[in-house]
Amino acid sequence: MDSQAHPELTSTKLTSTELASTETSSTIVERDAADDDLANRGAKPEADAPRATSNRSTTPSSSTFADYISSNWADREETLPAPRESAAFAATRRARISAQYPGKRLIVPAGAAKVRSNDTDYPYRAHSAFAHLTGWGADSEPGAVLVLEPTGEGHEATLYFRERAGRDSDEFYANPEIGEFWIGPRPSLAQVESDLGLATEHLSAFQEVLASCDTDTVVVRDADPDTTRALDERRRRSASPATGDDPVREADDALARDLSELRLVKDEWEIQQMRLAVDATARGFDDVIADRPAIVAHPRGERLVEGTFNRRARADGNTVGYDTIAASGPHACILHWTRNDGAVREGDLILLDAGIELESYYTADITRTLPVSGTFTPVQRRVYEAVLDAADAAFAIVRPGIRFREIHAEAMRVIAERTAEWGLLPVSAEESLEADKQYHRRYMVHGTSHHLGMDVHDCAKARRELYLDGRLEEGMVFTIEPGLYFQPDDLSVPEEYRGIGVRIEDDILVTAGGAENLSVGIPRTADDVEAWMRNAG
Incomplete structure (x- = not known):
């Protein structure tokens, strides 16, 4: 998932007192006797329930019913589990x-x-x-x-x-x-x-x-x-x-x-959970590719992509770690495209940014960009391989002791070089990389990495000096996810680039001597992706 933060859902909830106060006086009078009887028996009146719905409830409340429903139940056998791992x-x-x-x-x-x-x-x-x-x-x-x-x-x-x-x-x-x-x-x-x-x-x-x-x-x-x-x-x-x-x-x-x-450095158990989450996510990507014929045939194929992946998330995990991004064609240029209501057409690319969250809450966060027809066009491959080069360059410098921000800088160096080579920048790559220029960032406005774990954007409240400016330590897990996004109406690029969006995202573990790409088993090179598409099913 690209490293722009999502706002969290918030909602309010009525207290039991507030819910009870919404009852009409006639309702309260009709239930007084039954409630008194329940209270005397140590039971909790329904009106005091945290989510009572007395305005439409038909649950019996007589003492006769209460006595009857509380009788003739088998004894419960309580087994004490061994401590979980x-x-x-x-x-x-x-x-x-x-x-x-x-x-x-x-x-x-x-x-x-x-x-x-x-x-x-x-x-x-x-x-x-x-x-x-x-x-x-x-x-x-x-x-x-x-x-x-x-x-x-x-x-x-x-x-x-x-x-x-x-x-x-x-x-x-x-x-x-x-x-x-x-x-x-x-x-x-x-x-x-x-x-x-x-x-x-x-x-x-x-x-x-x-x-x-x-x-x-x-x-x-x-x-x-x-x-x-x-x-x-x-x-x-x-x-x-x-x-x-x-x-x-x-x-x-x-x-x-x-x-x-406290979550910046993962312990042994957490790392194992991350591996399992990545493995489950890989199976979800396989499922999507296997369903390609049905996805292409449906007028809202992006919804089928989302549904297919989410089915695997529920089967092999708890749920998805975040809303699945199934962005086909120009939608791939929208960083947080989660409406997923578009068609998936032959000849386009589809950007699938998805991760499975386990019962433990640990989640993967992986992106692959796939040619819907099974083969990249020359310009699609050119953009794809530039993003892959940026990802590989960033991964190559990961080791304990470097600063987290250096990963982004290395990816941006490649993005600047490629976009300059293609004649898309008004200055050289070196000049564009200067802090007061950054022309290349028009085509990749998001960051390259974020920590990953229980939250898809984990450790978000950590101090800057321990996060962006912090030094990598063995056991840290984060993403590397460069991209290039050429909006369909962007007149700064030749027409052949417009509407192409590519992101490649992997989950990275810092090791004692360097780093391990936990998701390297999910095809990444253009040739491997095309073979993956051919052999699916």
Whole structure:
């Protein structure tokens, strides 16, 4: 995926109190007796459910029904799993962040589900910092919170989440947000404790933590806005008189930065996840090429490309790591083309930028540009090989100790040289590369690399001196993705170039002696791509 950042989706969510307040008075009166009976039995009234829909609910609420539905269930056999492989690595990460915050309570929420429309949610994804510190990925529980409580020699970690409800509660059948009748079984505290190697508590106990928070509490602000607002109020009440600065916000921003920088160097388990994500993505690319006849025949062939790849993502992983870019013809010149509603025509190129995210949340990010007919035209091949030369030149300098920005500079050197050779620049390549010129950047405005891991643009909150100006270390994983994009209406280039967009993107691991291209097995040279197209099916 090209290295321009995507804005994150945000949404608001009504609290149970706000939802209840939308009920009419007649509705409330009609249910008072049933709610009182449920409350007396320790059950949770449906109106208090986080996503109650009482204006159209037909769920029975009588005590007779409640007694009946809570009876005649088989005993559950609770098996405690062995700790998952990621648990030990997550513990090491927690120890590292603990050492940076002695005496501070750290709160890392997973975040709530985000509303898509009315009472339907987007597929749930926990905050990456939470997943990184717990080892809990696609199977994590919405609303969970990790708390690192300071002790004399570090921190004690406790995971708070909403344990499954007993069959004597109405939650399991009347709560469409978290009830097992609606979303399936949920794990017990004991199961998660065994699985993740973390002490666990019911989410209700987290309220006691909130009540005791002061200015020595630091939170990942963007993970759960409701938790952050509650903490801000408590921390500011206990703070010293204002001095013009906001020490609470500054501490939170520092934690976000430090957690982001914690992911700059991947551990052994993370690197293995990256390899698996790349392997799955390679199979997705194979699937797309095998479906070429149907894709070309459909008036919205780009949608078939997207669907074919996404099918593999769901089969071999959790989902796609980002919206698939299936950009055919001139659409390939649009860096973030995700509408994917165009035709895929013989004679054009199609730029496929896609990656599969695993259950662990680690994702690949790979781009290949393919000739739809199976063979590059001479001008298409010329552009393609220039981009490949830029990618190879950038890869050739990767080793521990160089600065991250040098990768981009090396790719840009080749882009400037090729576009100057073709007579597209008003000056020489050397002059264009000067900081106050940059004519060649008209045809590649994005960056060449970004870190990769749990987020497709990983470690985004790291300090510039550790990211763009940082020195490479063994275990870093990032993309190399130069491109050339000649817009269909760009009069600065000859007509034969117009409408051609090419990007080649690979996932790179820094090794002790240099680098490894994790995605090198996906055909890259023009000849290999043409053979790939011929032999598919």
